[in-house]
Amino acid sequence: MTAAAPPAQSPADTDPVARLTRLLHELTGPGQPFDTAGLAALDEADTFPADACRALDEAGLPRYYVPVEHGGALDDFGVVMRLLRAVSRIDLTVAAAHGKTYLGAVPTWIADDAGPARRLGRRITAAEVVSCALTERHHGSDLLAGEVVARPAPDGGWLLDGEKWLINNVTRAGLVTVLARTDDAGGPRGFSLFLVDKARLAPGAHTALPKVPTYGIRGADISGIAFHRALLPADALIGAPGQGVEIIVKALHITRTCCAAMSLGAGDHALRLAADFAAAHRPGGAPLAPGEQDAALARQPHVRRELGEAAAGLLLAEATGLVAVRSLHSLTGEMSVISAVAKAHVPARTDAVIARLLHLLGPHGLLGAGDPHALFAKAERDHRIIGIFDGSSLVNRNALIEQFVRIARGYRKGRVDADGLAEATDPHTPPRPFRPASLSLLSTGGCSVVAGLPGAVAELRERVAAEPAGATTGTSDTSSASGTSDGLRSVLALAERLLDATDRLHEAMAAVRFAPRAVPAEAFDLAERYELCFAAASALHLWLRGTGTGTGSGVGAVPDTWLRGCLVTALTDLGEPVEDAEAEVLDHLADDLLACPPGTFLSLLEQPGARNGPGHPDAPDHPDAPDHRAPVGSRKAEAS
Amino acid sequence: MNTTTAALADALEQRLGDPFDPANPYGFQAVVAAAEAGRRPDGDAWEVPDGDPEPVLHALRAVHRRSPALAALPPATAAGAGGLVEALAVGAGVGALDSALRITLRHLRARRLYGAAAIDLPSLRSLLSGAFADLLLCDVLATLAVREVAAGPAQHGTPAHALAVLGPRIVQGALDHLSVVMGSRFYIRVGEHAAFQLLLSETQRALFEAGRRTPEADAAPVPLTELLADPAVAALCDPQLLAAAPGRALTGRVRRAAQPAGPVHEQLYVELVDRYEGGRSFDLARRALPDRP
Numbered sequence: 001m002t003a004a005a006p007p008a009q010s011p012a013d014t015d016p017v018a019r020l021t022r023l024l025h026e027l028t029g030p031g032q033p034f035d036t037a038g039l040a041a042l043d044e045a046d047t048f049p050a051d052a053c054r055a056l057d058e059a060g061l062p063r064y065y066v067p068v069e070h071g072g073a074l075d076d077f078g079v080v081m082r083l084l085r086a087v088s089r090i091d092l093t094v095a096a097a098h099g100k101t102y103l104g105a106v107p108t109w110i111a112d113d114a115g116p117a118r119r120l121g122r123r124i125t126a127a128e129v130v131s132c133a134l135t136e137r138h139h140g141s142d143l144l145a146g147e148v149v150a151r152p153a154p155d156g157g158w159l160l161d162g163e164k165w166l167i168n169n170v171t172r173a174g175l176v177t178v179l180a181r182t183d184d185a186g187g188p189r190g191f192s193l194f195l196v197d198k199a200r201l202a203p204g205a206h207t208a209l210p211k212v213p214t215y216g217i218r219g220a221d222i223s224g225i226a227f228h229r230a231l232l233p234a235d236a237l238i239g240a241p242g243q244g245v246e247i248i249v250k251a252l253h254i255t256r257t258c259c260a261a262m263s264l265g266a267g268d269h270a271l272r273l274a275a276d277f278a279a280a281h282r283p284g285g286a287p288l289a290p291g292e293q294d295a296a297l298a299r300q301p302h303v304r305r306e307l308g309e310a311a312a313g314l315l316l317a318e319a320t321g322l323v324a325v326r327s328l329h330s331l332t333g334e335m336s337v338i339s340a341v342a343k344a345h346v347p348a349r350t351d352a353v354i355a356r357l358l359h360l361l362g363p364h365g366l367l368g369a370g371d372p373h374a375l376f377a378k379a380e381r382d383h384r385i386i387g388i389f390d391g392s393s394l395v396n397r398n399a400l401i402e403q404f405v406r407i408a409r410g411y412r413k414g415r416v417d418a419d420g421l422a423e424a425t426d427p428h429t430p431p432r433p434f435r436p437a438s439l440s441l442l443s444t445g446g447c448s449v450v451a452g453l454p455g456a457v458a459e460l461r462e463r464v465a466a467e468p469a470g471a472t473t474g475t476s477d478t479s480s481a482s483g484t485s486d487g488l489r490s491v492l493a494l495a496e497r498l499l500d501a502t503d504r505l506h507e508a509m510a511a512v513r514f515a516p517r518a519v520p521a522e523a524f525d526l527a528e529r530y531e532l533c534f535a536a537a538s539a540l541h542l543w544l545r546g547t548g549t550g551t552g553s554g555v556g557a558v559p560d561t562w563l564r565g566c567l568v569t570a571l572t573d574l575g576e577p578v579e580d581a582e583a584e585v586l587d588h589l590a591d592d593l594l595a596c597p598p599g600t601f602l603s604l605l606e607q608p609g610a611r612n613g614p615g616h617p618d619a620p621d622h623p624d625a626p627d628h629r630a631p632v633g634s635r636k637a638e639a640s
Numbered sequence: 641m642n643t644t645t646a647a648l649a650d651a652l653e654q655r656l657g658d659p660f661d662p663a664n665p666y667g668f669q670a671v672v673a674a675a676e677a678g679r680r681p682d683g684d685a686w687e688v689p690d691g692d693p694e695p696v697l698h699a700l701r702a703v704h705r706r707s708p709a710l711a712a713l714p715p716a717t718a719a720g721a722g723g724l725v726e727a728l729a730v731g732a733g734v735g736a737l738d739s740a741l742r743i744t745l746r747h748l749r750a751r752r753l754y755g756a757a758a759i760d761l762p763s764l765r766s767l768l769s770g771a772f773a774d775l776l777l778c779d780v781l782a783t784l785a786v787r788e789v790a791a792g793p794a795q796h797g798t799p800a801h802a803l804a805v806l807g808p809r810i811v812q813g814a815l816d817h818l819s820v821v822m823g824s825r826f827y828i829r830v831g832e833h834a835a836f837q838l839l840l841s842e843t844q845r846a847l848f849e850a851g852r853r854t855p856e857a858d859a860a861p862v863p864l865t866e867l868l869a870d871p872a873v874a875a876l877c878d879p880q881l882l883a884a885a886p887g888r889a890l891t892g893r894v895r896r897a898a899q900p901a902g903p904v905h906e907q908l909y910v911e912l913v914d915r916y917e918g919g920r921s922f923d924l925a926r927r928a929l930p931d932r933p
Contacts, residue, residue, distance in 0.1 A: 140823055142753045166824050213676075213829040215837040222828075285850055355816060359809055362848030369850070381841070388824050394763060517756050521766030521905065575896035 016064065016073070017082040023059050024090055027052075039091045040373040046211070046218045048172070052094040056087065057127040065102040067109055067434070070121035076431050077254070081261035081325045082605065088265025089272075089601065092382040093217040095262050100169040102258060103390070104130035104177050106251040107193050110436045111239040120195065123175060131173035133164035133225060134248065141395050143179060143191070143245060148227065150180035150192060158182075158232040160194065163209070165224035168389070171208045172221045174198055179244050191244035194236045196227075205230035216381030250439040252390060253335035254328060256343035259390050260321035266383040267314045267350035268601040273376045274310070274357040275593050277366050278303055285365030297364055298594055301587075306360045308586030310353045311593045311602055312565035317349040318604050319539040319566060320531075323424050323449060329431035330423035332438035337403055337447045338534075344396035345531035347387040354380050397527035401512065401519050403442060404526070408510035410446020411502075416455065421448040425541035427605060450502065450530070453537040456544055457499045460492045487560045494567035494582065495540055501576050502533045529574055536570035539563055542604065562604070565589045646927050648689055649698035656686075658930045659706055659739065659835070660746075668739075668835035671707045675838055676829065686710045693724050693786040698925060700728060701735030708736050708842040724786060726853055727800050729846070730807035731782030736843040737775050737811050738922045742931060743836050744768065744818045745916050747825055749933075767821050769908035772922060773885035774814035778807050779923040780868075780876050792867030802862045808847035810887030815840045817886065864891040876924055880904055 027034040033051035042049050056062075064080050066072020074080060080102065088095040101124060108120050124130060139145040148162030160180055170176055176196045183190035198206065209224030239247050278298035280288055288296055297303050324342035328335060358366065358380060366376050387393055400407075409415075423429060467485045505526065512523050543563040564585040571578050593602050656666040664670065666681065674681045688699045688711060703711035711732060745768060751758040758764060784791055784799035791799050819826040819840060825833045826840070868879055882888075884904050889897035899905075912922065921927040 135824070138751075140751075140753070144754075145752070166828070215827045215829060215841070351816070355812065358844070358848055359812070362844075363850065363852040365850040367845060367849055380844075384819065385827060387820065388827055392820060392823055394820060398763075517754055517761070519761075519763060521762045521902070522899070524763050524766075525899070573896060575898075 016079060017086060020059060020061065020083055021086050023055075024086060027055055028090065034090050034094075036090075036373055036375065039094070040375065040378065043093065043218045043378055046213055048219045048221055049091065049094045049097065052091065053098050056094070056098050061087075061098065062101060062124050062127055065105060066121040066124050067117075070109065070114075070117040072121050072125055075433070077257065077325045077328045077434065078322070078427065078431065081258065081321065084258060084261045085265035085268070088262045089269045092262060092266045092269075092379070092385075093219045095265065096217055096385065097169060097172075097220050099258065099262065100132070100173075101128075101130040103255045104132035104169075104173070104175070106254050107132070107177050107238050107247050108195060110247050110250050110254075110439065111193075111243075112436050113239070116195065116235065116238070120175070128175060129169055129173040130175045130177065131167055131169040132177040133167045133170055134179050135166055136163065137165040137224075141391055143248065144186055144188070146179060146181055146186075146191065148178065148180045150178075150182050150194060150232070153231055157234050158194065158236065160196065160227040160230040160232055163224060163226040165209065166212060166222060167224055169221050170225045171211070171223045176225065177238065178227075179248060182241055182244070188245050189242040192241050193238040193244040193247055194232055195238055196230070196232060196236060200233065201230050204228065215384065216378070217385050218381075246441065249441055250436070253339040253439055255390050256339040256396070257321065257325045257328060259386050260317075260324060260342045260346040263347045263350045263383065263386045264314070264318055264321055266379055266386065267317065267353055268603070270350075270354045270357060270376060270379040270383070271307075271310050271314055271593070272596075272599065272601060273371065273379065274361055274366065275307055275596075276598050277361055277364075277370050277376075278307060279594055281364060281370055283364060285368075285370050297361070298590075303360060304587050304590045305583075306356060307593055308565065308588070308590035309569060310357055311589045312562075312569040312586055313349055313353045315562050315589075315602065315604060316535045316539060316566045316569055317346045319542055320349075320535040321346050322427060322604060323538040323542065326424040326427065326431055327420075327449070329434050330420040331417060331448055332435060333440045334417075334420075334443040334445065334447055335439060336441060337400065337407060337443045338449065340396040340399040341447075341531050341534045343391060344393040344400070344527070345535055347383070348393050349535075350383060351387055354383060394524070397524050398519060400527045400530060401514075401523045403446075404509040404512050404523070406443060407446045407450075407530070408506045410443075411451045411506045412510070414451060414454070415445045415448070416452045417445065417448045418452075421452045421541065422545070424449070425538070426545040427542070428546070447534070449541065450534050450537050452541065453499055453502055453533070456537065456540050457492075457495045459544060460488070460495055460540075464488050464492050487564075490564060490582065491543075491560050491567070494564060494571065494578075497571055497576055498533065498536050498540075498567060498574075501529075501571070501574050502537070505529050505533060532570045532574050536567055539566040539570075561585055561588050561592065562602075645695050646698060646925060648691060648695040649702045649925075649927060652688070652699050652702040653927070653930055656702065656706060656930070658932055660832075660931060666706065668706065669832075671710075672829070672834045672838055675707070675709075680710065681707075688712070693728065694783070697728050697731050697782060697786050698927065700732035701738070701921075701923070704732045704735030704843075704846075705739045707838065708733070708846040723800050723804075724788075726804050727782055727785035729852070730803050730811070731778070731786065733807070733811040733843050733847055734775055734779050734782065734923050736839045737771070737778070737814055740815055740818050740836055740839050741768065741771055741775065741912070741922055742916060743833055743839075744771075744821050745912065746933070747822060747833055764821055765909050766905050767817050768912060769905040770884060770886045771814040771818050772908050772912045773881055773883075774810050774887045775922050776877050776924065777882050777885040777887055778803070778810050780873055780882065781807060783876060783924060784872060789872050791870035791872040793863055799867065802864065802867055804853050805862050806864070806887065806890055808852070809890045810885070812844060812847060813887055813890065815843060862891050864888060881908055884908060 024034055029035060033055040039049060061083060063073040064083055066074055068075045084095050084099045105120055105124060108117050134143060136146055148164060150158045150160045153159045178194045178196050179191055180194060181190055182192040205228055207226045209226060211221060211223045214222050279296050281297050282288060282295050283297050283300060320342055324338050327338045509526055514520055568578050568583055568585055657664045659668045661667045662669045671681060686703055688696060688703060700711050748759040748764055781799050781803035785803045822836055826836050829837060868882055873879060880900060883900045886897060915922055917933050919929050919931055921929055
C-alpha cells in the first residue's frame, strides 16, 4: 500500500511476483500460451490449457509450492498467494489446474516427516502434478462418510479400494493424496492419508474416470479415480494411521487461504473488464469515439457508485486474504477461525461483486458485443468454483459457529496475540517461519484480528486527539492522507460504529446454543456478520501499520480513501447506518479505478500498473507510461 | 387464478410433460443434451400463444421451467404496452426459479450429510424457504404488474416499476443462493441435476442481456416496504411470508434485510414441500404440474 523507497535493484530482478507478472504479460501475445483468444477457445472446447501450465512449470512456479526446508522456495505464503493471484487475473482455469499441486502437497508438509517431504519436493520442483482426492460421489464435503478403504496388505503396505470423484487434476496427476477409511468404525480417527504414486501401482490397479464437463473452468481436468485393491507401499502413508482427518483439517487451514488468492485474482480480472467496458462505451453499449469520454457509461452517477462499491468490496476481500495468509506464519494457532473466515468471505464477496457488475452492465452489452471474447461471462462461470471447493461458505460458516463460544470469550477478555497480530497486519515485514506443529483444530484463544479491534480504535482516537486544533483540510471530499484531521475523524467515526456493531455481534454469538447437527439458521447470519467484522478490522489494522507512525514499517502518509471505502462497505453490509456523505468515498474509489490504465488493478499491495511489470509500456516505471504511480486512494482532493 | 388464466400454461405443461422423466423428449435431460450440442430441441411444443398478459405470463413460465432460452417473448402488441413486455420478461423468470428450487429440494431429499438427511439441516431449510419467499415476492410484483394494479405510494411508480428494478436481481439472487446449497452438483453439466446450471446461466442471460432495461438509472430506491403494505399485496400473499425474502435487501443501499422469526420460515418450508409432493407450482397460481417428486 505504501510507496517504498526505490530499491537498489529492479524489483523484477528479485521479486518472484514481478518476474512472473512480466512473463505472463509476454506470454499473452497472439498464439502464446496466455493469449486471451486462445484460452477462450480452449474453454469453449472443454480443453485443458496444457501450454499455459507448461509455461508456468518452465517459469519455475512449482518451486514456490515447496517449502524451503524441503528443497523449494516457499518461505512466505504471501508470495504464493500473489503468484496464484497473478495467474488468476488472466485465467482461473490455469490457476486452479496448476495451483492444485500446491493444495495436493500440503498434507505432506503438515505431517512434517523430512524424508517423504524431501522426496515430494523433488518431484514437484521437477514439475510433477499432484492432486488431492478427498471427495466421493455421494458424500461431498462430508469426509467422515467416505467409503474408500485402505486395509493392511498381507505382506506389508496397504490395499486401497474405492472411488474418488470430482477431483481436480486427478487424471493428469502422477501423485495423488488420498483420504481413505482405515478403521471400519470410521470417526475422526478412522481415516488415514496416502500419497499414491500412480507409476508404482500395478497395471489395472486404478482406473481414470471420465472428465466431468463443468459450468466453468471448462478446460480443467475435473474427473475421478477408482482404485481396485491397489497395493501401496508402506511409505505411502502420510503421518500415522488414523491421523488423516486431523492432517486434512489442518491442511485446509492453508489451502483455504490459497483459494482466497485465486478468488482475488478472478475478482481483479472481472472488475477490470467491467471498468474498461464502462469507460469505453456509451449507455446502451455503443463504443465511444475519441474525445467523447464525458459520454461514457462510467460517468453516470449510479455506474460510478457501483464501480466504487465493487472496488471497495474487493479491497475488503484483499484485506481479509492478505491478513489471513500472513496469519499462517504469525497467528498459526488461530487458523481454524481465520481460514474459515477467509474461505467463506472472499469467494462469496467476489461472487457478489461479479453479480452486481453483471446486473449493472449486462444490459449495456457486457455479455455481448462489448466483450468480444466473452471474458466477463467466463469469469462469472469460472469464479463460482472457488466457493465450492475446499469447503463451501456453508461448511466454513459452520466451522466458525462451532467456535463462537471461544471467539466471544476471547473477545470479551481482550485476548490478543499482540506480536502475532502486528506481524500479520504489516505486509512490509518478512514473516516468521511457518511452524506446522502450531496448527490447531480449534483456536483456544479466539481471534486476535477481531479482538484487536478495540485497541485499533483506541489508537485512532489517540491520533485524532493528538491532531492540532483546527487542523482540517477544508475539503468535503476528504480523500485525504491520514495526516489530515478531516480524513482521520471520518475514519474514526466509521471505526467507532464498526466497534459498536462488533461488540453487539459478540454478545449475540455468545448466546448461540445448539445441539449437534442442529446449528440454527440464524447462526449463519451471525457468522456472515463476523466475517464482515474480521474483514473491516483487517483493513483498519493494515492501514494503521502503514501510516508511518514509527511503529509500522510504512513510509509517509497513506491515503485513507480505500480504508473509508472498506469501512463504508462493511457497515453497509452489516446493516449499520452510513451517511450519504460518507458513502461518497465510493465515487472517489471508482475514480481511482478508472484512472488505472487498462489491464491494471487496484490493490493494497501493488501500485497501479504492477500487473504488467517493470519494462512494459503500461508499467509505472516505463518512460512512456502516464503518471499513475499513486497508491490506491491517493487521488488529490478536487479544488473547491 | 381462474381456469382461463391457467389454460394456456396448463396446455403447454401437458404438451411438455414431466421434466424429470429421462425419456421425455421435452424433459431436462433432452434440453441439456440439446444445449450441449448447440441446437434447439425440435418441435413446436415450445410455442407460447398470443393472448392477454396474465395467461401469457404463466405460459412463458411453463417454458422457462425447462429452458429460458426457448421462450421467445411475445410481440409488444400482444401484451399491450412495452412496460408489460418487460413485466412478462422478468415475471417469466419465476418459472426458472421454480425448477431450480424443485431440483434443489429433490437433491437434498435424496442426500445424507453428517449422519442425517441433508434436508433436515436448519440452515439448508432456511435457504430453501428464503428462495421460496423470493419467488413469491417476484410473483406478487409480476401479477400486479400484468394486471396493471396500482399499489404503493403513487409518486414512486408502480409494481411494474418495482418488478423491473428489483425482479431480475431477486430472481438471480435466489438462484445464486440455491447454487450454494447445490454445491458441486450445481457446477456439473451431466447427471440428473445438470439442468440447474443451464437454468441459472440462461436466466442470467435472459434477465441481463444487451437491450434489457437498465433500471439503475432511476435515482429513487423502490419503496418496497410501503408497497408490500398495500392491501392489493395482502390480497395475493401473506405479507409475513414476503418478509422472509432475502431479496428485500436489494431495495436501496442497505444490503441486509431483517429476517422474520423461525416459524415463518417453517411455514414456508412446509408449504414448499406440500407443493413439491403435490405437483403444484411454487408461484401464487399453484398450478398443477406434470412433475413427479
